Each structure stands twice: as C-alpha cells, then as structure tokens.
Amino acid sequence: MNELVQRFLRYVTFDTQSNPADLGCPSTQGQMVFAEFLKQELIDMGLSNVSLDSNGYLMARLPSNVDYDVPAIGFIAHMDTAPDASGKDVKPQIIDDYQGGDIALGKGDEILSPIQYPELHKLHGHNLITTDGTTLLGADNKAGIAEILSAISELIANPDISHGDICVGFTPDEEIGRGANLFDVEKFGAKWAYTIDGGPVGELEFENFNATSADVICHGVNVHPGTAKGKMVNSMNIAAQFQMMMPADETPETTEGYEGFYHLKSAEMSVARSELGYIIRDFDREAQEQRKQFMVDKVAELNEKLEKGRVELILTDSYFNMKEQVEPFPHVIELAKQAMIACDVEPQIKPIRGGTDGARLSFMGLPCPNIFTGGYNFHGIHEFISIEGMEQAVKVIVTLAEKTALNYR
Template identity: 45%
Template structure:
C-alpha cells in the first residue's frame, strides 16, 4: 500500500502537550491537562470526517469510522491507546528531535549531554539502521508511551477516510486517560463502545504482539509499633518505621523486579510512609500464574511474622487487592482475534512474533470487561525515561498493521 503518512507530524504535535497523570489525585482524569490532548484529537477526528467524535466528562475520547463494506455482519473492532504519560519522569516542555538516517552511533541528547542513547544499552537500535529516530532533548521523557499509539490510530483514521478502496467494517476508536496509574479503563462505557474485539497499540518492537500480561495484585502492610518520648524510650519504644525497614531488607532478591526476568514474578515495595507508632508499606505483586500471586503475598506475611517476633507488643495487618489479570485467559477463547493481528503484521512485511509482557495494558482489564484485547507494537522504547525513543518507520508499519487488520476482518467475515 502506498500512503502519504501523517503519523510523524501528529506524534510531534501530541508529545508537546503535557498529559502526565497523577496517582495522588482522586479525580478522573487525574489531571485536567489530559483533556487538552483529548480535545485536540476530537477536533482532528471531526476534520477527518468522524462526525460522532467526542470527549466525555472523564476525559475518554470515542469516535466511529462507519463501515464501507457491502457485508452487514462484520464484527465491530476497536483500536485503543492511552493519552497520559507516566509520573516517573517529567512530560512538561517536551522538545522532540528527529535523528535522520540513524547509523548505529551514540545519540547524545543536547539539553543534558549525560543522557546518551547507546546501541549497547538499546539492542533494538540494531534494527533501525537507516531509519529516522525521534527522541526528547534530555530533560523530559518523550511520550512515545503511548502517544506513538495515539498518532498511529489517528493516521489510520485519516487513511481509512481518504482511501475508500480499503474495505472495512465499523471501526471504533477509544483514547483513554490515566493508564499509567492503573485507572485507564475505570470509566470506559463498554456498552457505548459496542465492539466485539479490541487492539491496544501500546507495545514495543515492530512485529511484536502481546497476548499475555502479568496478573497483578496490590498490597498494603500496616505495622503498629509502640511510641514513646525519645528521651525516655529505652526498653519502651518499638519503631514501626524501623520494623518496616527490616521487612523490606528481608525481601528475597530472587523475588524482586531487579532479580527476575521472562516469566518470573516478583514482589516490589513501591512506597513507604509513617512514623514511630504506625507505618505502611505499599507493594505490587506480579506473576503470569494467578495462583502464584497468593504465594508471593504469603512471603510478605512470613517475613512480617519473623521480624515481629523481635518486637513483642507490635502487630501488623496485610491487605491484598486485585488490580488486573492475565488477558491470555480470555484471548485463548477467541483465537481469531490474535490470529488476525499476526496476519496483519505479516502483510505489513514484518516478522510477526507473539510475546508476553512483564506488565499490563488497558487491554488486560478490557479483556475481562467483555472486550478481548491483545496489544500490538507501537514502536516505543525505553519508556518512562529521558532516553525514550521511537522510529518513524516503525510507527508507519504500525499504521499499515491497523489498516491490514481492518481489511482482514472484512475479508474473513
């Protein structure tokens, strides 16, 4: 297919709009500035001819590309990406830079020369020789996670509306806020969406499709110590903060994110707060095997029991709550959704690979809400960091993949 791609220009526009989400906020979206991008997207969708495009009160963008096929029974499919960027690294004042015709050299980011993107640290760069790489300038993240996916879906909308020879059924578009803080589909209206299958565009290397994610729990350990005036504390004070420190120190390295890889799960303390009398440790617990989540939580309990033996009179409580589950359980019941995605990537000239992701996507939860939803590559790399990068050519291949998917669903119905 020969297209005049618009994806790079769209992406460069979108990343300059700050959409960082905030885990400490109770609102939806967690930051109102996410609506700035959502409103801009609605304007562009209207200009492209998607007449029903709108942003709702929670910051979700919905739109429809009508069917142009004579077939009336084509399942409705949805393409989804998230608009927010991670709280881990600033997304304000992003200055995107294009490094044309990459030849394997180190990329030194000019606003902070200590930020160097090296081929040795980013192995996928070996597949980018001759391509055009977009980075930030060194003081912010880029926002390819997930504005690359947003730009790819928007370019695909443009192509579908301008190339009626591409036959397709009804296509639904969904852009979500707050994915980076685990709330990306909290307010999605599945009934309004009305789709049979979905595809998130939020993956890494070109040709990758992910049909399996972690299952995830969150846990809060509350430690009750014994407070006393520090001047008269001998034999009396039992500090909850120090107890918390000993519990964290006792966590096994082989069950930590930095000590695991591939299909191994982990227990990860992500926050600690408190004072002498009470302290709290926040954990995330991850594994591809749902049953192992309970075993990982038991590790925390056993360590807490052992540490508390040294502090008579103190106690703890561990509360575990579900966050999301491995979407493979749902996708295995709908094999054609993944099969069509793999075929679309092959038609785009890619070496299609089925992968697992050590994380979650909006599709993890959408799959259990009634919308089976694997994750397709968007080309984003080194996400959540100042060294984040994406290749223009990979984004173009993602657009082609979307277009082929639309055609495949029409052809095979």
C-alpha cells in the same frame, strides 16, 4: 510519513501526565485539554459518533464501507503519560538516518547509548525521535494515538480498502491503573479490539501479569530518645526487618520472561509509623496467590516475634492475566498475526511484563490484545521511537481492518 510524524509531534506538546494522588477522572486537567483537541480532530476527519464524556473518555467510529456484515473492531490508546518522569515542555529531536554510536540528548550531558540500550544496533538507517534528556517523550502512548488516526486517515483516503465499522477509543489515566475503570464497552460497540500500546516492531501480546498491590504498615511507639530505653519501638527498624525477609532474587532487576517478582516501590518512614508499598506480579494465577500468602505468612511471623498487631498488611488485586479471556477467541490473535505477516513484520508473541487497558477490558467482555508502536524505553528520559516502526504500525492497523472485512466476506 510527514503527516504521521507531524501528528505525533503535535501530540507530545500536550502535558498529560497522570497523577495517582488525585482521585478524580481524569486525574489531571491536561488530559482533558488534550481530549478536547483530539475530539475536534476526529470531527474534522469526518468520523461519526464522536463523543467525549466528563471523565475524559473519547470515542468515535469510522462506518463500514462494505455491504455485508462485518464485526466491528476497535483500536484503543491512552492519552496520559507516566508519572515516572516529567511530560511537560517535551522537546523532541529527530535523528535522521541513524548510523550507530551515542546520541546526544539536547544540550546537556545525557546520551542515548547502544552500550546501555543494545536494541539501537538493530536500528541503523532508521530515523529516530528522541527526547532532549529532560523529559520523557510521550510515545507511550501518543504514538499509538498518532498511528491509529493516521491509519483511519488512510482508510478514509482510500475507499477501495474494505473495512467494517472501526471503533476508536482514547482513555485517561492508564499509567496509574485506571484507564478502563469507567470505559463503556457497550457504548464503544466493538466485538473485540486492540490496544496500540506496545514497544518494538512485531510485538503482539495477549498475556500480562496478574497484579496485586501490598501495603505493609509497621506501627511503632515514639518517645524522646533520651528516655527511650524499654519504651520506644522504632517502626523503621520493623520495616527494615520485613524487607530483609523478602526474596532478594525475585525482584524486577533479577527477573525476566515469565518470572514473577515482589517489588518495593515506595516507603514512608518515621519512628511511630512506617509504610512500605509493594507490587506483586506473576503470570500464573495460582502462583500469584502463593506470593500473596507468602507475604501474609511473613507478616504473621514478624508479629509473633515482636508483638501482635505491630505489622499490618493490606492486599489489593489490581488486574489479572488477559490470556484466559482472549484465548477463547483465537481469531482475534490470528487476524493480527496475518496482518503483520502481510506487512513483512514478523510477529513477536511475548508476555507483557506489566498491564494495559486491554487486560481490564478483556475481563469486561472486550477481548483486547496489544500491538506494537515502535517505541522503546518508556517512562523515562531515554525514551525514543523509530519513525519507520511507527509507519509499520500504521500499515498493520490498516491491513488488520482490511483482513477482518475480507475474512467475513
């Protein structure tokens, strides 16, 4: 446990928050600094084929220790943290043997409460790592990195555990949707892989949202308000009208499970021009197309009411549901389930209400489901992780490597 925790605590000191406004790769220099650190760690561990390219993609390989052919499998995690909350000067705190009740975060008034986060009721007796209430923690996804490398360390230290080639990949800019953009699947060399990027213990995910961004641009006319009658067209009023046309019961705060949504995530407003930034999500590809058409129809309806060209819509598909790419390879899921069961972890197969690098990679020819890290409340100051959950993730990775080798003996 100590090696795993110390590794994780080292990693969260690196400021690797990605930046959607920067079109470079990686989008922030801190990610490359962290990648260089990890590169040296991989070399020191004795892994082969260690490479870090100019875009921040880090890869390595643990060679097979068996004398028969086993398909190479991969484990992938991302180095960046989300732009939603600061990832600089992270000050984690360890709560030993949690016995319930509120957890004070740092020296301020912020608390982690089981009233707000009832999953804490299931973690009595666990050792938890939390934030100090001023930043996110970075378990998403530095816990995944720590768990992968701790598992690799265990495989190296125990050569009696059979395994084939194990490919390791760490990516930049996953949190801003670019983590797989420049990933070299052929160079990586795995037949299939797993992202270690999930939440609570047991999560095993191979379904994710189909994702589309929708930019609604409202064009107005600005003149002096004192002489505006019959001349001014306030684009903010048009934007407000459009938002009121969207289904109020199909938003993130009103949906769960397999339910899709429209989400207004940003707005830039002025009299002359206003832009609304939406994301559209649905698990079913046909239903996603219907959602996109709904927005097209509402724009047309508003333009007919106002004046042609006042409202403009730009739709951009981001990623698709990996299910259709993973299901043809059922053994990839079955091996993960077997590994969890062997580690006394009950597989919790559920859809990802979001996306991962694995979704894009699956469409690039690398089937890539997602496995838990043991973390909770990603992307915010209430993020925390269970040390016991992290340990179970390490065991599952090791067991998955072993079961894959034994399956092909």
